[in-house]
Amino acid sequence: MLQIHINNPYTMLDTAIKINIQSIKKSRIDEVDFDNLPFGRIFSDHMYVADYKDGNWEEPSIIPYGGMQVTPAISGLHYGQCVFEGTKAYKSTDGHAQLFRPQANFKRINKSAKRLCMPEIPQEIFMQGLTELIKLDASWIPSSQKGSLYIRPLYFAVDEFIGVKPSSSYKFVIITCPVGAYYLEPVNVMVSTKYIRAFNGGVGEYKVAGNYAPCLVAAKEANQVGYHNMLWMNAFNPKLIEEIGTMNIFFVINDEVITPRLNGNILEGITRDSVITLLKDKGIKITDRDISIDEIVEAHEKKILQEAFGTGTAAAIAHIAKISYNSKELILPPLKERKIGPLLANLLNGIKTSEIPDKHNWVYQL
Numbered sequence: 001m002l003q004i005h006i007n008n009p010y011t012m013l014d015t016a017i018k019i020n021i022q023s024i025k026k027s028r029i030d031e032v033d034f035d036n037l038p039f040g041r042i043f044s045d046h047m048y049v050a051d052y053k054d055g056n057w058e059e060p061s062i063i064p065y066g067g068m069q070v071t072p073a074i075s076g077l078h079y080g081q082c083v084f085e086g087t088k089a090y091k092s093t094d095g096h097a098q099l100f101r102p103q104a105n106f107k108r109i110n111k112s113a114k115r116l117c118m119p120e121i122p123q124e125i126f127m128q129g130l131t132e133l134i135k136l137d138a139s140w141i142p143s144s145q146k147g148s149l150y151i152r153p154l155y156f157a158v159d160e161f162i163g164v165k166p167s168s169s170y171k172f173v174i175i176t177c178p179v180g181a182y183y184l185e186p187v188n189v190m191v192s193t194k195y196i197r198a199f200n201g202g203v204g205e206y207k208v209a210g211n212y213a214p215c216l217v218a219a220k221e222a223n224q225v226g227y228h229n230m231l232w233m234n235a236f237n238p239k240l241i242e243e244i245g246t247m248n249i250f251f252v253i254n255d256e257v258i259t260p261r262l263n264g265n266i267l268e269g270i271t272r273d274s275v276i277t278l279l280k281d282k283g284i285k286i287t288d289r290d291i292s293i294d295e296i297v298e299a300h301e302k303k304i305l306q307e308a309f310g311t312g313t314a315a316a317i318a319h320i321a322k323i324s325y326n327s328k329e330l331i332l333p334p335l336k337e338r339k340i341g342p343l344l345a346n347l348l349n350g351i352k353t354s355e356i357p358d359k360h361n362w363v364y365q366l
């Protein structure tokens, strides 16, 4: 049985479930070079698995990380009933394992699941699985200077049936990867005039697996001309900015921070929400509204476009160095002249590692 932390905001669970734990015989941790961690290629010792069949969740397990048996007929592979999440565990500067806003990931995975006709994951299946897994593999969380433990919850349909209908069985798994710092260099982004990521009534605001494969070709074409990623525009108004790659976007114009308003196509980033809250805390003007690329070009010409950055769990804050739009190249001020992006990066990192007080109860100590 899970220990319940009475005064913890995330463990107000009505029911605690039993999780079978089958631990590894010998940890692989000694093989890992924590000073050179590639993103998403090294997996910790254990994974969490919960199965849903015909209306019921079976007793979940934590088992050694490794292959899973599925057949080529599983419906999740064919028709994409598959959603996921991304969050991280951090080490505080004094060595405690902690999570950042995991409840927000829990809510968002169920929002995504609902959109794809998948049953909601009960809170205890998600939260207890997550916390027990991270506690067991806490030694895999890099120290606060070296990185963090990336956490990937994944939920997919496993009916062995080749017909288009909602599956009656599903698998929910959580795997984790120690990762180093991500996107250290400022990024170059390119306005996508050829491809569209999302459209009204579609699935842009959900973390569904099917959103990513169609974007690969765009990122590939951007890479070929020296850009890291695409700046995604609205499907019906190609001047309207939505997101970059897999991050939300913010601009600083004339000391005011602006970010595209959530219009149904934009993924509701937890980092985006945290950044908005932190800016308000600091008394910095932040507005979420429609933003056109013409406005950004104009601000750049007037020399009042001070900063642009992406936000997401993987990179936290990714400073944008250059934006390309048709034949124009907007070069943004160098990092040393920026204030807000670096301030936010420090605040987020400080809160996640408990160097800065956590006023909003975002940190969940394990």
Ligand SMILES: *Cc1c(COP(=O)(O)O)cnc(C)c1O
Pocket (backbone or CB within 6 Å): 086, 207, 243, 245, 246, 247, 248, 267, 268, 269, 270, 271, 272, 311, 312, 313, 314
């Ligand atoms: C996950 C994701 C984000 C960022 O969300 P966070 O919760 O901040 O990590 C932004 N855009 C897309 C398309 C994403 O998939």
